[in-house]
Amino acid sequence: MKLICQKKTLAQSISTVQKAVSSKTNLPILKGLLLESVGQQLKLVGTDLEIGIESYIDAEILEEGSIVLSSRILGDIIRKLPDEDIEIEVTENNKTTIRCKNSEFTLVGQPAEEFPDLPIVEEDNAYIIAQDLLKNMIKQTVFATAIDETRPILMGVLIELKEQGIHMVALDGYRLALREAKVRNEMENKAVIPAKTLNEINRILTEEENHEVKMFFTDKHVLFCMKNTRIISRLLDGEFINYKQIIPTEYKSRVKVNTKDLLDSIERASLLAKEGKNNLVKLSIKDDEMIITSTSEIGNVLESIQIDLEGEDIDIGFNSKYFIDALKIIDSEDIYLKFTTSVSPCIIKPEDNDNYTYLILPVRIVS
Amino acid sequence: MKLICQKKTLAQSISTVQKAVSSKTNLPILKGLLLESVGQQLKLVGTDLEIGIESYIDAEILEEGSIVLSSRILGDIIRKLPDEDIEIEVTENNKTTIRCKNSEFTLVGQPAEEFPDLPIVEEDNAYIIAQDLLKNMIKQTVFATAIDETRPILMGVLIELKEQGIHMVALDGYRLALREAKVRNEMENKAVIPAKTLNEINRILTEEENHEVKMFFTDKHVLFCMKNTRIISRLLDGEFINYKQIIPTEYKSRVKVNTKDLLDSIERASLLAKEGKNNLVKLSIKDDEMIITSTSEIGNVLESIQIDLEGEDIDIGFNSKYFIDALKIIDSEDIYLKFTTSVSPCIIKPEDNDNYTYLILPVRIVS
Secondary structure, three states: OEEEEEHHHHHHHHHHHHHHOOOOOOOHHHHEEEEEEEOOEEEEEEEOOOEEEEEEEEOEEEEOOEEEEEHHHHHHHHHHOOOOEEEEEEOHHHEEEEEEOOEEEEEEOEOHHHOOOOOOOOOOOOEEEEHHHHHHHHHHHHHHOOOOOOOHHHHEEEEEEOOOOEEEEEEOOOEEEEEEEOOOOOOOEEEEEEHHHHHHHHHHHHHOOOOEEEEEEOOOEEEEEOOOEEEEEEOOOOOOOOHHHHOOOOOOEEEEEEHHHHHHHHHHHHHHHOOOOOOEEEEEEEOOEEEEEEEEOOEEEEEEEEOEEEEOOEEEEEEHHHHHHHHHHOOOOEEEEEEOOOOOOEEEEEOOOOOEEEEEOOEOOOO | OEEEEEHHHHHHHHHHHHHHOOOOOOOHHHHEEEEEEEOOEEEEEEEOOOEEEEEEEEOEEEEOOEEEEEHHHHHHHHHHOOOOEEEEEEOHHHEEEEEEOOEEEEEEOEOHHHOOOOOOOOOOOOEEEEHHHHHHHHHOOHHHOOOOOOOHHHHEEEEEEOOOOEEEEEEOOOEEEEEEEOOOOOOOEEEEEEHHHHHHHHHHHHHOOOOEEEEEEOOOEEEEEOOOEEEEEEOOOOOOOOHHHHOOOOOOEEEEEEHHHHHHHHHHHHHHHOOOOOOEEEEEEEOOEEEEEEEEOOEEEEEEEEOEEEEOOEEEEEEHHHHHHHHHHOOOOEEEEEEOOOOOOEEEEEOOOOOEEEEEOOEOOOO
16 A cells, blocks of 8 residues: 555544544454555544444555554654655555655554454435534433443433434433434434444534534444544444333423523532532522522532522422533523422423423432 | 632632642641631631742731631632632631622631641842743753652752852753853852742742742742742752763764754654653764654654754764653754764753753663
C-alpha cells in the first residue's frame, strides 16, 4: 500500500475510529487500527468486537493494500505531525513508513488478514433520523441506563421505531427516562442498544456536520451510517421491561417550577446529602413554596423556591442524584413535577413540550 | 462572629487559601480554613504547616470573632451559591450559619483556638520584585528541581538576592536551570525555597493583577506579600550545590535553531523513544542540518531540521524529556545550543537574551 492524504482529515478519522478501541483488550490485534485502500479512499477501522467503527477519507492511492498499525502510536504520531500531506507506504514484512515534511517514521505493523471482519449488516431497509435529534434523544435517555450488570438488558436503551415516530427508553430500577419524537419512516422495529455504543455515537455526532443518520438493523446488530463514518454494534439480548405500565397517568399535585432554580437548589442541598449515604433530599411542597432540606452529620441545609402548585400539599424524599441527572438535560425553562403520594413515583415533564417523560421513585422518609 | 461579604470575592479568597490545605493530613483541624474578623476585613487562612496562605477580603463585620470550617465543604457551598451577598454567623458551640438569598446552611465548625498560628516573619526588610517577572522566573526554573527525596536540598530552588539582581537556580543531577534578572534592591540574601511553595505562588500570581511582590526572609521562613494575599513557607535546610562551577564557559560547536521546530521534532522523536526506557534521542549535527533519530522495538524515527552551525560537527544523545521541558518554557524564537564533546554538557540559551542558561547532561551513545 502506498498513499498520500491530508494530516487533518487523517487525524480526525483516527480519533473517530479510536473510540472503538479498548486499551484493556488481551488480543494484540485489537489494539491496532486497520488501514485499507478502497478505491480512491483510505478506510480506517477500529473494533473491540462489541462495537466497530469504520471511517473513510479521501486519499491519493498510489498502490493498493492494507496494514494494521498500533492505534495509540499511530494516533500520537499523526497528531504531532505538521498540517501537511502525509505519505504512508507499506513495504515488505509489514514495515510501514510514514513521511511528512522533515519527519520519517518507520513502524512494524501487523498483517491486515489477522484483523477481525466486522459483522455484515445489509443496507436495504434504512430508518432515517436527523443527527441533532438522535444526539438529543441519546443525551436525554442514556444516563438512566443501569450500571450494575445484574440485569444486562437494562444496560442498554430500548429504541422503538414506528411509522409515526421513535421512542427511546432507559431505566435502572430507580428512575426511567422516555424520549419520543415524531419521525416519519416506513420501518417498524425494536431493539436494545448498549449504552456504551450510544455514548460513542453521541461523541462522534458532535464532530460531524448536521446531517442525517441511517440506521439498519439485523436480529443481532445495528449499523449507524453517517457521512464518512459507519458504526456497527451488537444489540443486547432479551426482552425489555414493559415500561408503559410503570408510568402513572394520574396525579394529585402538579408543581410548575423553574428548571435552573430547582437544579441549583437541589445541587446545593446535595452538597451535604452526599456526605451521608443515600443523597437524601426532602421536598416539602405547600402553597407557592417548595422547601428543600437535607441533613447530615456535618450540618444541614434549607432551600426555598417559588412554585405554582395545583392540587394537594406533599412531603416527599428523593435521592438527589436522580433529580440532578434529569434537570441537567431538560432544555425547557420550566418543568412540571407531578406527585400522587409520598411513596409513589414523581413524574418530571418539560413545560414547553410533551416529548419527554422522566420518572423517579421516592425514598421513604423516616420522620 | 457575624459578617456580610460578597460571594465572588469570598469564593476567590477560599480558592486561594485552599492551595495550602492538604487532603492527606492526619490532623482534622488542618482540613479546615480559619475565618477571622480583622477590623472591617475577613481574614481566611489555610495551612499544611509547611506553607500557610492568608487572604484578606472586605466585609461588613457586624460582630467580631473567628471559626474554623471544613475547607472542602465551605468551598463547595460558596461556589454553588448565587452571585449575591453572603451572611456568615457563628452562634453557640461553633454552630455556623451561612445565608444567601433563598439558601441557608448550618455547619458545625471547630474553635479557632485550635488552628495553628503561622510563623511570624518581621516585615522590616523587603525585597521587591514585579509579579510577572517573579512568575516567569519560577516557570523557567522550578521544573528542574529534583523529585526524589534522596537530596532534599535539590527539591527547592536556590534564590540569590544581590544589590544588582536576582538569580534563581534549580538542578536535579541531570540538568540545571538558571534564570537571572536585574532588580535593584538594597538587600542581599540567599535561601532555598521548596518547589511546592513556588508552584503554589505561581498559581496564585495568575489570579492577581500585575503588581509588586514583597519578599521577607528569616533563617527558617520566607514571606511573600501580594495585594490581599500573604504566603509563608518554610525554607529548605542545608547548603545548595556550587552551581557556577558546573556551567562550562567554553564550547566547540554552537548551533542556532528555531525553538518551536526543535521542540516539535524532539517531541515526535520521543513518541517512540518513550516506549523504551531512557527516552533516548540522538542528535547528529553536521553543516546546516540537525538529524534527530530514535529507535525502539516498535519502530524508529528520523527528523531533519535546518540549523546554523558554527564550529565542529557533533553526534550526541539526550533524554528527550530534559530537552522538551526547557524548550517549552523558553520564550525566544531561536535558541543557541553549545556543545564541547559528546560526553560533556550541552548549554541552551535563548538567542535574544542572556538571562537564561539551561544545562543538560548527555546520555552516552553505544554505537
